[in-house]
Amino acid sequence: MELTAADILFYLFGFVSVVSALMVVFVSNPIYSALLLAVVMSILGIFFFNLEAHFIAAAQVVVYAGAVMVLFVMVMMLFDLKREKEEVARFSILTVLKIISVGVVCGVLVGAGAMITGDGMGFIKVSTTEAPPPPSMLLKSDINAPTKQTTNPEELKDEVVEITQNPQAGVEIFTKYTDTQKLSLKLFSKYIFIFELLSVLLLVAIVGAVALARSKGGTHHVTRGS
Amino acid sequence: MQDQKGAHTMLHVGLNHYLVLSGVLFSIGVLGVLLRKNALIILMSIELMLNAVNLSFVAFSKYAQNMDGQIMVFFVMTIAAAEAAVGLAIAVAVFKRFKEVNIAHFENLKG
Incomplete structure (x- = not known):
C-alpha cells in the first residue's frame, strides 16, 4: 500500500483548507477572514486543476481569489473596522443548538459523500476510482x-x-x-x-x-x- | 486480504474524498452563517459554501466523465460574483445608516 504524491498533496491541502475555513469563521478581524478565504479559494483552485478542470481552476483563482476577495477587502476599507472586532456569538442555549444542527448537517453530508459508489447512483455513471x-x-x-x-x-x-x-x-x-x-x-x-x-x-x-x-x-x- | 484492499482504497484519493472535503467545507460555511453577527463574515461564509458545492460539481464531472458539472460551476461562479456585489452594496447601505455592519440592523433597513 503506497500513497502517491497526488494523494499526499490532497491530504495536505485538504487539511490546510479546512483549518483556514474554520479560521475564516472564528477569527475576529474581518480582514484576516478575507485573506484566509482567499487561501481557501486558491487551494480549491489547485484541487480543480488536479481534477482536470483547467479552465475552471484558472477562473477560480482569477474571479474568486482575485476579483471577489479584492471587492470584499475594498468594501472593508470603506468601513471603520475598529468596532467591528466583535467576538463570536455569546455562549447560550441557542448557540449550542446551532452547533448541534450544523454537526448533524456535517454528518449527513460527509456520510453521503463517503458512501457514494459507482452503483449507488442510478442517474449518473460514476466510477469512484480513476478509470479511462x-x-x-x-x-x-x-x-x-x-x-x-x-x-x-x-x-x-x-x-x-x-x-x-x-x-x-x-x-x-x-x-x-x-x-x-x-x-x-x-x-x-x-x-x-x-x-x-x-x-x-x-x-x-x-x-x-x-x-x-x-x-x-x-x-x-x-x-x-x- | 479483504481488509487490506479496503484500507488501500480508503486512503487512495477518489471521488469520496473530494465529496467529504466538500461536505466539511460546506458545513463550516453554514456554521459561519449561523454563528457570526457581522454581515461581511456572513457573506464570506456564503462564498465558502458555494465554493464547497463547486468542488463537488467538479469532482463529479471528473469521475462521471461528463463536462456538464464544469458548466454548472461556471454558472455558480457568475451568480456568486453577482451575489457578492449586491450583498456588499447592501452592507455599505447598512453601514452608512448605523455605522456598523451587524445583521441585527437589517430589519430596520427600509429603502
Whole structure:
C-alpha cells in the first residue's frame, strides 16, 4: 500500500483548507477572514486543476481569489473596522443548538459523500476510482488517430450540431478535444440559453448594486454643506 | 486480504474524498452563517459554501466523465460574483445608516 504524491498533496491541502475555513469563521478581524478565504479559494483552485478542470481552476483563482476577495477587502476599507472586532456569538442555549444542527448537517453530508459508489447512483455513471473511458465511448477516428485535435471550423460546427441533436454525442466529444475546447463547445451550444440568461442577471446585479450604493451620504462622517 | 484492499482504497484519493472535503467545507460555511453577527463574515461564509458545492460539481464531472458539472460551476461562479456585489452594496447601505455592519440592523433597513 503506497500513497502517491497526488494523494499526499490532497491530504495536505485538504487539511490546510479546512483549518483556514474554520479560521475564516472564528477569527475576529474581518480582514484576516478575507485573506484566509482567499487561501481557501486558491487551494480549491489547485484541487480543480488536479481534477482536470483547467479552465475552471484558472477562473477560480482569477474571479474568486482575485476579483471577489479584492471587492470584499475594498468594501472593508470603506468601513471603520475598529468596532467591528466583535467576538463570536455569546455562549447560550441557542448557540449550542446551532452547533448541534450544523454537526448533524456535517454528518449527513460527509456520510453521503463517503458512501457514494459507482452503483449507488442510478442517474449518473460514476466510477469512484480513476478509470479511462471504456472503448465503446471512443469514436472510431479516435482509435485510429488518438491525439488528433480538430481546429477546422467546419468540423467543429458539425460537432456542435451533433451535440444539440444527439445527447449521447456529448460522451463521444469527451475524448476528442482538450478540456477548454470541450467546455466551450457545450457552453455555446447546449447551454447557450442559460448563458444568455446569466448575462441578463449580471446586468440586473450591476444596476441593483449601483442603485443601492448610490444613495445619499458617505460611509464616514463629513461636515454638512460640502 | 479483504481488509487490506479496503484500507488501500480508503486512503487512495477518489471521488469520496473530494465529496467529504466538500461536505466539511460546506458545513463550516453554514456554521459561519449561523454563528457570526457581522454581515461581511456572513457573506464570506456564503462564498465558502458555494465554493464547497463547486468542488463537488467538479469532482463529479471528473469521475462521471461528463463536462456538464464544469458548466454548472461556471454558472455558480457568475451568480456568486453577482451575489457578492449586491450583498456588499447592501452592507455599505447598512453601514452608512448605523455605522456598523451587524445583521441585527437589517430589519430596520427600509429603502
